[in-house]
Amino acid sequence: MMWKDLDLDSGSPTLAVRRALKVTDHGPGFGPPKNSASRRSVPLDRTAVAALRTHRTRQNEERLKLGDLWQDHDLVFPNRVGRPMDHGNLYYRDYKPLLQRAGLADERFTFHALRHTFATELFNQRKRPKIIQALLGHSSIVQTMDTYSHLLDDMDGDEVGGLDEAFGAFG
Secondary structure (H helix, E strand, C coil), X not given: CEHXXXXXXXXXXXXXXXXXXXXXXXXXXXXXXXXXXHCEEEECCHHHHHHHHHXXXXXXXXXXXXXXXXXXXXXXXCXXXXXXXXXXXXXXXXXXXHHHHCCCCCCCCCHHHHHHHHHHHHHHCCCCHHHHHHHHCCCCHHHHHHHHHHHXXXXXXXXXXXXXXXXXXXX
Protein backbone atom coordinates (compact mmCIF):
# COMPACT_ATOMS: atom_id res chain seq x y z
CA MET A 1 0.00 0.00 0.00
CA MET A 2 1.25 3.44 -0.87
CA TRP A 3 0.43 6.72 0.80
CA LYS A 4 -1.15 7.92 -2.45
CA ASP A 5 -3.68 5.06 -2.09
CA LEU A 6 -5.00 6.58 1.13
CA ASP A 7 -7.50 9.38 1.50
CA LEU A 8 -7.33 10.31 5.18
CA ASP A 9 -8.61 13.86 4.92
CA SER A 10 -12.06 13.57 3.36
CA GLY A 11 -15.30 13.08 5.25
CA SER A 12 -15.19 9.42 4.16
CA PRO A 13 -11.58 8.23 4.52
CA THR A 14 -10.66 5.27 2.31
CA LEU A 15 -7.91 2.95 1.18
CA ALA A 16 -7.87 2.26 -2.56
CA VAL A 17 -6.63 -1.28 -3.18
CA ARG A 18 -4.87 -0.94 -6.54
CA ARG A 19 -1.80 -3.14 -6.27
CA ALA A 20 -0.44 -6.18 -4.52
CA LEU A 21 3.09 -6.89 -3.39
CA LYS A 22 4.40 -9.94 -5.21
CA VAL A 23 7.59 -11.92 -4.82
CA THR A 24 9.44 -12.07 -8.15
CA ASP A 25 12.76 -13.52 -9.26
CA HIS A 26 14.23 -10.04 -8.71
CA GLY A 27 12.78 -9.57 -5.22
CA PRO A 28 9.58 -7.89 -4.11
CA GLY A 29 7.60 -5.95 -6.68
CA PHE A 30 4.11 -4.64 -7.30
CA GLY A 31 1.48 -5.90 -9.67
CA PRO A 32 -2.27 -5.78 -10.01
CA PRO A 33 -4.41 -7.65 -7.48
CA LYS A 34 -5.33 -11.20 -8.49
CA ASN A 35 -8.86 -10.41 -9.68
CA SER A 36 -10.91 -7.37 -10.58
CA ALA A 37 -12.97 -7.62 -7.37
CA SER A 38 -9.73 -7.25 -5.43
CA ARG A 39 -9.41 -3.72 -6.80
CA ARG A 40 -11.66 -1.86 -4.41
CA SER A 41 -12.08 1.06 -2.08
CA VAL A 42 -12.14 0.16 1.61
CA PRO A 43 -13.63 2.63 4.09
CA LEU A 44 -11.47 3.44 7.11
CA ASP A 45 -12.77 4.02 10.61
CA ARG A 46 -11.54 6.79 12.93
CA THR A 47 -9.18 4.43 14.76
CA ALA A 48 -7.46 3.38 11.53
CA VAL A 49 -7.16 6.99 10.36
CA ALA A 50 -5.63 8.09 13.67
CA ALA A 51 -3.20 5.15 13.66
CA LEU A 52 -2.14 5.87 10.07
CA ARG A 53 -1.56 9.56 10.81
CA THR A 54 0.56 8.68 13.84
CA HIS A 55 2.45 6.11 11.78
CA ARG A 56 3.14 8.65 9.04
CA THR A 57 4.58 11.10 11.58
CA ARG A 58 6.90 8.40 12.97
CA GLN A 59 7.86 7.32 9.46
CA ASN A 60 8.75 10.89 8.48
CA GLU A 61 10.94 11.18 11.59
CA GLU A 62 12.77 7.96 10.65
CA ARG A 63 13.14 9.18 7.09
CA LEU A 64 14.78 12.41 8.26
CA LYS A 65 17.18 10.49 10.51
CA LEU A 66 18.28 8.25 7.62
CA GLY A 67 18.72 11.08 5.15
CA ASP A 68 20.18 9.80 1.88
CA LEU A 69 19.93 6.17 3.02
CA TRP A 70 16.11 6.34 2.80
CA GLN A 71 14.78 5.09 -0.54
CA ASP A 72 11.41 6.71 -0.99
CA HIS A 73 8.88 4.40 -2.63
CA ASP A 74 5.86 6.12 -1.00
CA LEU A 75 5.15 2.90 0.95
CA VAL A 76 2.99 3.01 4.05
CA PHE A 77 4.75 -0.01 5.52
CA PRO A 78 8.27 -0.15 4.06
CA ASN A 79 11.32 -1.86 5.48
CA ARG A 80 13.73 0.16 7.61
CA VAL A 81 15.18 2.02 4.61
CA GLY A 82 11.96 2.70 2.65
CA ARG A 83 11.98 -0.29 0.29
CA PRO A 84 9.25 -2.95 -0.03
CA MET A 85 9.25 -5.18 3.01
CA ASP A 86 10.26 -8.82 2.79
CA HIS A 87 7.33 -10.84 4.16
CA GLY A 88 9.64 -13.25 6.02
CA ASN A 89 11.40 -10.40 7.79
CA LEU A 90 8.09 -8.79 8.71
CA TYR A 91 6.75 -12.05 10.09
CA TYR A 92 9.80 -13.03 12.16
CA ARG A 93 11.17 -9.62 13.20
CA ASP A 94 7.93 -7.79 13.91
CA TYR A 95 4.80 -9.94 13.89
CA LYS A 96 6.01 -12.93 15.96
CA PRO A 97 7.43 -10.70 18.73
CA LEU A 98 4.16 -8.75 18.75
CA LEU A 99 2.22 -12.00 19.18
CA GLN A 100 4.62 -12.99 21.95
CA ARG A 101 4.00 -9.73 23.83
CA ALA A 102 0.24 -10.20 23.40
CA GLY A 103 0.39 -13.74 24.77
CA LEU A 104 -0.68 -15.23 21.43
CA ALA A 105 2.57 -16.87 20.33
CA ASP A 106 1.20 -20.41 20.66
CA GLU A 107 -2.13 -19.65 18.97
CA ARG A 108 -0.92 -19.96 15.33
CA PHE A 109 -2.38 -16.51 14.66
CA THR A 110 -1.32 -15.85 11.06
CA PHE A 111 -1.60 -12.67 9.01
CA HIS A 112 -4.55 -14.28 7.26
CA ALA A 113 -6.23 -14.75 10.66
CA LEU A 114 -6.41 -10.95 10.88
CA ARG A 115 -8.53 -10.97 7.71
CA HIS A 116 -10.80 -13.68 9.13
CA THR A 117 -11.16 -11.73 12.37
CA PHE A 118 -12.22 -8.65 10.40
CA ALA A 119 -14.81 -10.60 8.40
CA THR A 120 -16.08 -12.46 11.46
CA GLU A 121 -16.65 -9.22 13.34
CA LEU A 122 -18.55 -7.77 10.38
CA PHE A 123 -20.81 -10.84 10.37
CA ASN A 124 -21.23 -10.58 14.15
CA GLN A 125 -22.37 -6.99 13.64
CA ARG A 126 -24.91 -8.33 11.12
CA LYS A 127 -23.44 -6.49 8.15
CA ARG A 128 -24.81 -7.61 4.79
CA PRO A 129 -22.82 -10.48 3.21
CA LYS A 130 -22.63 -8.60 -0.12
CA ILE A 131 -20.91 -5.68 1.66
CA ILE A 132 -18.50 -8.06 3.38
CA GLN A 133 -17.74 -9.68 0.02
CA ALA A 134 -16.83 -6.29 -1.45
CA LEU A 135 -14.69 -5.30 1.54
CA LEU A 136 -12.76 -8.58 1.36
CA GLY A 137 -12.37 -8.36 -2.41
CA HIS A 138 -13.93 -11.76 -3.06
CA SER A 139 -14.87 -12.22 -6.70
CA SER A 140 -18.01 -14.14 -5.75
CA ILE A 141 -20.54 -14.09 -2.93
CA VAL A 142 -20.26 -17.88 -3.00
CA GLN A 143 -16.66 -17.63 -1.80
CA THR A 144 -17.68 -15.36 1.06
CA MET A 145 -20.63 -17.51 2.10
CA ASP A 146 -18.72 -20.79 1.79
CA THR A 147 -16.06 -19.39 4.10
CA TYR A 148 -18.25 -17.59 6.64
CA SER A 149 -21.81 -19.01 6.47
CA HIS A 150 -21.25 -20.97 9.69
CA LEU A 151 -21.35 -17.60 11.46
CA LEU A 152 -24.96 -17.15 10.39
CA ASP A 153 -26.18 -20.40 11.98
CA ASP A 154 -27.17 -18.85 15.28
CA MET A 155 -28.19 -15.38 14.13
CA ASP A 156 -31.94 -15.82 13.91
CA GLY A 157 -33.02 -19.15 15.36
CA ASP A 158 -36.62 -18.62 14.25
CA GLU A 159 -36.43 -18.59 10.45
CA VAL A 160 -40.13 -17.79 9.91
CA GLY A 161 -40.75 -15.70 13.02
CA GLY A 162 -42.39 -12.42 12.20
CA LEU A 163 -44.10 -13.63 9.01
CA ASP A 164 -47.51 -13.80 10.69
CA GLU A 165 -47.18 -10.16 11.66
CA ALA A 166 -45.82 -9.18 8.24
CA PHE A 167 -48.56 -10.88 6.23
CA GLY A 168 -51.40 -10.85 8.74
CA ALA A 169 -52.29 -13.78 10.96
CA PHE A 170 -54.96 -16.17 9.76
CA GLY A 171 -57.25 -17.29 12.45
